[in-house]
Amino acid sequence: MIEWIESVLGLTIQVGTVYLLASLGEIYAERSGVLNLGLEGIMVMGAALSFIFTLAYGHLAAILISVIAGILMSLILAVMAVYMRLNQTVTGLALTMLGLGLSGFLASPEVRKVILLALNPSLPESLLAIQEAPKLPEIHVPLLSGLPIIGCFFRQNVLVYVSYIAAPLMWFILFKTRPGLSLRSVGENPAAADAMGIDVFRVRCLATMISGGFAGLAGAYLFLGFQPFWQEGLTAGKGFIALSLVILSTWNPLRAILGAYLFGGVEVIQYRLQLFGLGALSPYLLAMLPYLAAIAALVAVSIESVRKRIGVPASLGIPYSREE
Amino acid sequence: MEKLVELRGIVKRFPGVVANDRVDFELRRGEVHALLGENGAGKTTLMNILYGLYKPDEGEIYVRGRRVELKSPRDAISLGIGMVHQNFRLVESHTVLENIILGLGEDKLRIDFEKHRRRIMELAERYGWRIDPMVRIWQLSAGEKQQVELLKILYRGAEILILDEPTSVLTVQETRRLFEALRRMAREGKGIIFITHKLNEVMEVSDRVTVMRKGRVVITKETRETTKAELANYMIGRPIVFGQKKVSAKLGSIVLKVIDLKVLGDRGYPAINGVSLEVRRGEILGIAGVSGNGQVELAEAIAGLRRPLAGRILLNGVDVTGMDAGKMIELGVAYIPPEGNKLGIVPGFRVVDNLFLKAYRYPPYSNNLLLNWGKMLEKAQELIEEFGIVTPSALSRTSSLSGGNIQRLILARELSGIVGGIPRLIVAAYPTKGLDIGATEFVHDLLLRYKEMGSGIIFISEDLEELLLLSDKIAVISGGRIRGVLAREEADAEKIGLLMSEAVIQAG
Numbered sequence: 001m002i003e004w005i006e007s008v009l010g011l012t013i014q015v016g017t018v019y020l021l022a023s024l025g026e027i028y029a030e031r032s033g034v035l036n037l038g039l040e041g042i043m044v045m046g047a048a049l050s051f052i053f054t055l056a057y058g059h060l061a062a063i064l065i066s067v068i069a070g071i072l073m074s075l076i077l078a079v080m081a082v083y084m085r086l087n088q089t090v091t092g093l094a095l096t097m098l099g100l101g102l103s104g105f106l107a108s109p110e111v112r113k114v115i116l117l118a119l120n121p122s123l124p125e126s127l128l129a130i131q132e133a134p135k136l137p138e139i140h141v142p143l144l145s146g147l148p149i150i151g152c153f154f155r156q157n158v159l160v161y162v163s164y165i166a167a168p169l170m171w172f173i174l175f176k177t178r179p180g181l182s183l184r185s186v187g188e189n190p191a192a193a194d195a196m197g198i199d200v201f202r203v204r205c206l207a208t209m210i211s212g213g214f215a216g217l218a219g220a221y222l223f224l225g226f227q228p229f230w231q232e233g234l235t236a237g238k239g240f241i242a243l244s245l246v247i248l249s250t251w252n253p254l255r256a257i258l259g260a261y262l263f264g265g266v267e268v269i270q271y272r273l274q275l276f277g278l279g280a281l282s283p284y285l286l287a288m289l290p291y292l293a294a295i296a297a298l299v300a301v302s303i304e305s306v307r308k309r310i311g312v313p314a315s316l317g318i319p320y321s322r323e324e
Numbered sequence: 325m326e327k328l329v330e331l332r333g334i335v336k337r338f339p340g341v342v343a344n345d346r347v348d349f350e351l352r353r354g355e356v357h358a359l360l361g362e363n364g365a366g367k368t369t370l371m372n373i374l375y376g377l378y379k380p381d382e383g384e385i386y387v388r389g390r391r392v393e394l395k396s397p398r399d400a401i402s403l404g405i406g407m408v409h410q411n412f413r414l415v416e417s418h419t420v421l422e423n424i425i426l427g428l429g430e431d432k433l434r435i436d437f438e439k440h441r442r443r444i445m446e447l448a449e450r451y452g453w454r455i456d457p458m459v460r461i462w463q464l465s466a467g468e469k470q471q472v473e474l475l476k477i478l479y480r481g482a483e484i485l486i487l488d489e490p491t492s493v494l495t496v497q498e499t500r501r502l503f504e505a506l507r508r509m510a511r512e513g514k515g516i517i518f519i520t521h522k523l524n525e526v527m528e529v530s531d532r533v534t535v536m537r538k539g540r541v542v543i544t545k546e547t548r549e550t551t552k553a554e555l556a557n558y559m560i561g562r563p564i565v566f567g568q569k570k571v572s573a574k575l576g577s578i579v580l581k582v583i584d585l586k587v588l589g590d591r592g593y594p595a596i597n598g599v600s601l602e603v604r605r606g607e608i609l610g611i612a613g614v615s616g617n618g619q620v621e622l623a624e625a626i627a628g629l630r631r632p633l634a635g636r637i638l639l640n641g642v643d644v645t646g647m648d649a650g651k652m653i654e655l656g657v658a659y660i661p662p663e664g665n666k667l668g669i670v671p672g673f674r675v676v677d678n679l680f681l682k683a684y685r686y687p688p689y690s691n692n693l694l695l696n697w698g699k700m701l702e703k704a705q706e707l708i709e710e711f712g713i714v715t716p717s718a719l720s721r722t723s724s725l726s727g728g729n730i731q732r733l734i735l736a737r738e739l740s741g742i743v744g745g746i747p748r749l750i751v752a753a754y755p756t757k758g759l760d761i762g763a764t765e766f767v768h769d770l771l772l773r774y775k776e777m778g779s780g781i782i783f784i785s786e787d788l789e790e791l792l793l794l795s796d797k798i799a800v801i802s803g804g805r806i807r808g809v810l811a812r813e814e815a816d817a818e819k820i821g822l823l824m825s826e827a828v829i830q831a832g
Contacts, residue, residue, distance in 0.1 A: 176434060176435060177431075177433050177434055177435060178425075178428075178429075178431050178432075178433060178434075178435055179433070181418075181422055181425070181426060181435065182426065182427065184415075184418070185415050185418065185422075185426050185427075188415040188416070188417055188418065189413065189414065189415045189416070191409075191413050192413035192414055192415050192423070192426070193415075193426065193427065194377075194397065195375075195377075195397055195407065195409065195413045196397065196401070196413075196426045196427035196476070197396065197397045197398030197401050197427045198426070198427045199396075199398075314416070314417065322377060
């Protein structure tokens with residue numbers, strides 16, 4: 001029994017980390033007033049690039065490249081949505097379409113082969129055609145990993161540990177430091193922040209780039225840490241689930257941890273039910289579960305936040321301009 | 325006396341207008357300097373330039389004798405300039421403390437909440453304010469929010485303070501407290517620029533006054549060497565008459581009776597909490613109160629735009645509770661919404677379209693299927709003349725009209741009786757807000773004309789002067805309740821203010 005719980009819990013953490021990493025960055029963007037709907041596209045790009053660059057240069061380079069690509073992609077959004085004040089929904093979705101298309105193109109066998117040879121001409125022929133890459137190794141934390149049940153928290157790969165540290169750190173920055181206060185103010189009332197000498201555009205641009213970096217990291221993790229077999233559209237809507245998780249967490253990085261593992265858990269249970277043969281009835285119905293959970297979470301939060309008045313950042317999605 | 329600020333030859337152009345035309349202005353240490361002018365005279369533009377929000381097209385800015393270049397509010401703040409905007413620039417969901425230290429470079433990274441809390445308390449006490457730094461802004465009254473705005477500036481050690489129409493949201497008592505604090509700041513050697521269009525306030529609080537009209541400075545004078553009448557003359561360019569406009573209309577039967585009405589606000593809390601009212605034919609019932617105390621919800625409930633939670637509304641003795649706006653229009657209820665340019669028109673529509681937003685459904689303007697544009701244009705032309713709407717034509721886009729003309733358009737639509745004849749009941753919510761003196765007078769005269777013709781009128785305003793000028797009775801609203809109804813003879817600013825603040829004390 002304990003073994004079973006441990007395996008479910010361990011898997012829950014692994015799935016949840018995808019959501020956690022993506023939503024941590026998105027929380028920063030939305031707290032600053034920018035809705036980054038490009039999350040899905042950036043994640044899938046991160047996954048594709050980590051695939052290619054792992055084969056060429058190894059894990060570390062792949063992760064770095066994914067993060068940088070995420071930052072650059074979100075910079076496109078920042079320029080369009082923050083500086084040119086275009087509609088954030090449309091630009092964000094465009095970015096998602098771009099990411100889905102471009103990742104499919106870059107990682108398709110023919111193109112990938114060309115890229116790989118350009119990056120590293122000494123690669124053996126066998127690596128040019130495979131659809132998978134080596135998974136990130138698990139790191140066992142001494143002593144802790146030996147504990148019953150919670151030990152599985154400490155038998156994970158490096159990016160999971162990064163998420164353990166990033167969530168509380170980002171919470172601290174957001175609520176206890178000066179840059180965090182500036183960021184939250186910009187998302188609530190940019191005119192007030194502007195009047196106090198804060199560069200609204202720069203803060204929003206940086207926050208959007210942070211969300212891009214984390215989305216890239218989430219994509220790299222999804223591929224290298226969880227499912228290192230490439231297929232087109234690998235993210236399968238995970239970026240959108242992360243978006244609803246941001247709302248569920250009421251834009252709070254600590255609550256995002258719980259939400260991420262909750263969604264992760266729903267997904268894992270869905271796999272397990274399929275194993276028990278319940279999926280035979282209709283695998284599609286079960287595959288719907290995480291998305292259904294996301295919708296249920298949104299409805300619950302919308303009621304809750306009306307009651308407690310800790311809702312949406314007041315200026316989310318609204319471009320700022322001074323002379324209007 | 326040392327000059328804290330000197331502006332020379334400031335020019336600022338916006339598309340189509342010159343907002344500031346070679347403006348000179350100076351502020352001395354230790355003075356309260358009123359900047360007087362009508363809406364659109366260029367006062368706020370000038371101060372936004374001094375605060376670094378706008379860049380001037382021409383002209384020079386000197387602060388403490390040194391020529392400066394202000395690229396953003398950050399530059400202004402570092403020179404000790406602070407501004408309290410007319411609409412508070414506070415983050416509602418954050419605490420007082422967080423608002424005050426926002427953008428402050430003092431803490432390197434981690435915020436020392438305890439240190440700031442202590443210092444803010446000390447500073448507030450100096451001006452006789454009691455404020456808990458850990459309370460969230462949305463829990464504060466308008467007067468307290470303004471204190472936070474001032475603390476924000478003072479906390480940065482500003483000695484050049486700009487206040488843009490600071491009294492527009494305050495009760496009489498809160499205004500007095502503000503003036504005391506301002507006098508004290510002046511004595512401490514700060515310089516205060518006080519933007520206003522209210523003559524009484526200029527006389528009460530300022531040492532000197534600069535009058536602006538149409539983007540230019542008309543004159544700068546010592547306040548004690550001038551009079552209200554003279555300032556009004558400078559401000560408008562023609563003499564105006566102060567005093568009551570007496571229109572004696574016979575009060576007739578009861579038009580509107582509201583009984584124990586309860587209405588929910590947008591946030592889902594009751595905004596109107598047991599209100600009873602009565603309006604007779606030929607009567608103007610003024611509703612006084614700081615805005616946001618349920619006035620709009622009350623007006624919308626009577627106009628059929630908001631379904632009451634409980635209570636009854638009787639129109640000419642007939643129960644109309646819960647009827648929709650269309651039905652109310654047909655029964656002769658005219659509604660002049662607040663913020664007419666947002667809620668009263670469709671900006672992208674033409675003038676004629678907006679004039680017929682209500683009447684287009686009825687003959688002779690439509691026959692249930694086709695619109696009769698000829699008839700509508702003909703009538704629109706008539707209304708444009710009658711109500712003095714300045715527009716290139718009935719086919720111009722409404723959004724290109726000025727605020728005053730948009731208000732005239734709304735009045736024409738609501739009052740001219742193109743549906744249902746002369747309105748039985750007029751609900752006017754802040755009909756003069758943001759209008760210049762000319763347009764305000766027009767609205768006043770119009771309401772009095774309908775009073776004479778026998779309409780019952782509910783007149784919601786924040787401006788006590790105009791309430792006292794027009795109303796037969798004044799009901800004071802606060803926290804969604806009527807705190808008292810005063811006949812015009814017994815009403816004065818003092819009594820009304822007390823009724824407003826009594827409620828605040830009860831609520832607090």
